[in-house]
Amino acid sequence: QVQLVESGGGLVQAGGSLRLSCAASGRTFSSYAMGWFRQAPGKEREFVAAISWSGGSTYYADSVKGRFTISRDNAKNTVYLQMNSLKPEDTAVYYCAANLIGRYFQLQYRYDYWGQGTQVTVSS
Numbered sequence: 001q002v003q004l005v006e007s008g009g010g011l012v013q014a015g016g017s018l019r020l021s022c023a024a025s026g027r028t029f030s031s032y033a034m035g036w037f038r039q040a041p042g043k044e045r046e047f048v049a050a051i052s053w054s055g056g057s058t059y060y061a062d063s064v065k066g067r068f069t070i071s072r073d074n075a076k077n078t079v080y081l082q083m084n085s086l087k088p089e090d091t092a093v094y095y096c097a098a099n100l101i102g103r104y105f106q107l108q109y110r111y112d113y114w115g116q117g118t119q120v121t122v123s124s
Contacts, residue, residue, distance in 0.1 A: 002026045002098050002113040009094060009118030012086055016122070020081040022096030022115055030054075030074040033099040035111060036081045038092035038120075045095070049081060050105035059105050064090075086122045093117040 008020040022034070035050035049070040050059045058070050069082040079096055097111035104110040
């Protein structure tokens with residue numbers, strides 16, 4: 001069992017930056033690939049970024065490529081999402097999730113555990 005707790009959300013002006021953190025419980029964190037998803041009001045939840053269990057491979061949605069960076073620290077059981085050059089359309093609840101299979105990162109049903117989410121609001 002893995003429990004995930006996101007933090008770091010908040011209100012920021014367009015062009016600003018935020019860093020989200022996702023702290024995981026359990027000793028098997030390094031066995032999981034990790035992903036970030038987001039859900040804007042009135043829209044379906046969508047893939048944002050993912051990172052392999054080792055941190056050696058990362059994947060991004062086209063909409064955030066070049067602006068967001070996913071990373072992880074297995075010693076701290078934490079995954080991060082650094083978000084730069086934020087836009088109003090990045091406003092959403094951001095969720096982290098754990099993927100045991102280590103592939104199919106864009107598919108929500110391939111993730112085994114989910115956090116409760118953290119709100120990110122970007123003002124224009």
